[in-house]
Amino acid sequence: MSSLTHAESVTVSATPEDLYDLVSDVTRTGEWSPICTGCWWDEGATGQVGDWFTGRNETPDRTWETRSEVVAADRGREFAWLVGGAYVRWGFTLDPVEDGTRLTESWEFLPAGLEMFREKHGDRAEHEIEVRTRAAHSGIPVTLGRIKAIAEAGDGPDGA
Numbered sequence: 001m002s003s004l005t006h007a008e009s010v011t012v013s014a015t016p017e018d019l020y021d022l023v024s025d026v027t028r029t030g031e032w033s034p035i036c037t038g039c040w041w042d043e044g045a046t047g048q049v050g051d052w053f054t055g056r057n058e059t060p061d062r063t064w065e066t067r068s069e070v071v072a073a074d075r076g077r078e079f080a081w082l083v084g085g086a087y088v089r090w091g092f093t094l095d096p097v098e099d100g101t102r103l104t105e106s107w108e109f110l111p112a113g114l115e116m117f118r119e120k121h122g123d124r125a126e127h128e129i130e131v132r133t134r135a136a137h138s139g140i141p142v143t144l145g146r147i148k149a150i151a152e153a154g155d156g157p158d159g160a
Contacts, residue, residue: 004114004129006137007106010144014151016076016094016101022151023092023103024079026053032146034139035059049073053081059135080106087113088132105144107136 012019022028024047026039036055045051051070057063072080072091080091088109095102109129117132118125 003137004109004133005107006133006140007104008140008144009102009104010148011097011099011101012103012148012151013100016096019094019101019103019147019151020076020079020092023094023147024073024075026055029055031150032143034142035135045070047073047079082110084113084116086110087116103144103147105140107140109133109136 014022026041026047029036030038035057037058039053039055041047042052042054045053047070049070049072051073053068053070055066055068057066066083067085068081068083068090069085070079070081071089072078076094078091078093080089082089088107091106093104093106095104109132114129117129121128
């Protein structure tokens with residue numbers, strides 16, 4: 001089985017604050033994610049820790065929605081969320097570097113998520129966990145490449 005944690009980085013010619021404003025706008029996720037086609041905030045949510053949003057995911061085999069809770073919202077440094085509030089942690093960290101910002105996307109399948117998959121999928125759980133794990137491993141570099149292209153084209157918030 002592939003590792004249940006994964007992270008990759010890319011250098012983006014943008015400030016950490018401008019890049020944070022882009023990646024923390026979950027309503028734009030469909031522009032860069034190879035699986036998540038769109039997200040929307042719960043009513044009244046503004047992207048702060050404790051806020052929730054829904055994401056719609058599509059693969060050739062299925063379509064589903066997830067609910068996620070923001071667990072880190074430190075402008076210019078980190079934006080992260082927990083799918084289902086406990087199952088999988090996704091996040092972006094931003095570090096200033098000479099040429100802009102090193103953007104790192106990370107993913108971790110958490111113990112509660114593994115247990116939920118085992119309860120939900122029974123004998124197929126390990127296969128289903130592996131499918132999700134492979135998708136994360138292959139999707140992160142795609143996502144980072146698309147975010148870099150958007151940010152460097154000036155298609156971020158406020159034209160940044």
